[in-house]
Amino acid sequence: MTNRLIPISEYLRPVALKVVTEYFPNTPRLGTKGEAVVGMANAPNDFAVLRMMTPEEYQRFCDAASQLAKYRSARQVIKIAIMNAKDFEKSLAEIEASYSTEKDVNRVWLSELASVMNQRILNFLSSMRAYLDHTETRLKRKSGETSQQVKEFKLATAKEFDGHFAYRFVYKLRNYTQHCGMPLGKIAGMSNRINHQSNDTVQNTMDFYFTKSELLSNFDGWGDLVKSEIEALPGDFPLRGYLIEATESLRRIEDVVKNNDKADVQASLNVLSDFLDEIGETKAVPCVYTRLEFTSDSENWKMDFDFTVFPVDLMAELATS
Secondary structure (H helix, E strand, O other): OOOOOEEHHHHOHHHHOOOOOOOOOOOOEEEEEOOOOOOOOOOOOOOEEEEEOOHHHHHHHHHHHHHHHHHHHHHHHHHHHHHHHHHHHHHHHHHHHHHHHOOOOOHHHHHHHHHHHHHHHHHHHHHHHHHHHHHHHHHHHHHOOOOHHHHHHHHHHHHHHHHOHHHHHHHHHHHHHHHOOOOOOEEEEEEEEEEEOOEEEEEEEEEEEEEHHHHHHHOOOOOHHHHHHHHOOOOEEEOOOHHHHHHHHHHHHHHHHHHHHHHHHHHHHHHHHHHHHHHOOOOOEEEEEEEEEEEEOOOOEEEEEEEEEOOHHHHHHHHOO
């Protein structure tokens, strides 16, 4: 076993010189990769090999890398939901700004606004439901349907549903939009003339509303609690705030999920960190070569290789979280 990184060209030289005739091209090897340079006959020095891995070591590497990949994928769903909530708020602000200067407010313009806002709301509702469904399925597959992880996830979602009207209303609203209709009920624009020392200016404002009568008459799946709460609201009540509050509920649920993922994540981090410590400090990207092959003819010789990189960016993020 070598204790230094050897450039691939040097590593394969015994094969090229026919000093070694059998090279096990598909044996995994610890090493590093750099940037390939088009037209170079040999790979740069940062394509290097440290040593061969045993089958058991390679399996530990694969299991740990797979665990972190699943962790990264699980976090993407909540990030999408948060991004959609931010897009909704951004669209609200942009529409309000455009209305303040819009010279041709007509039905076509308002219809386009309604389409934009419904799209933003539907995007958030879909990503919220995707996060909840994907997370529950992942936890059941990983730990079992009756596991503590699943129980704590269900307790976290129940706590948000029981404790926050915005969450339970938005949760039910997703079912409404899937089966019955668009969420947006009314657009209201207002113009106020303001007098500043004899200079008159017009201030335009706009808001978007749910219409209570439509929500209640079009859908019978609100449940007794949410239905009674909607009934107590004004005839038209504003969209603003509900999606952001629901997002905060999702963040609290995600905190519980991430806490339960820590043990598996830490075990995987430890496995990969041990391999990285062995490779040592390098400007190249640590990797595992899964195929390292040499071919030659009477005039040329060529290296061919496949590799899997270490998820060093995610490892650094997890190490500091």
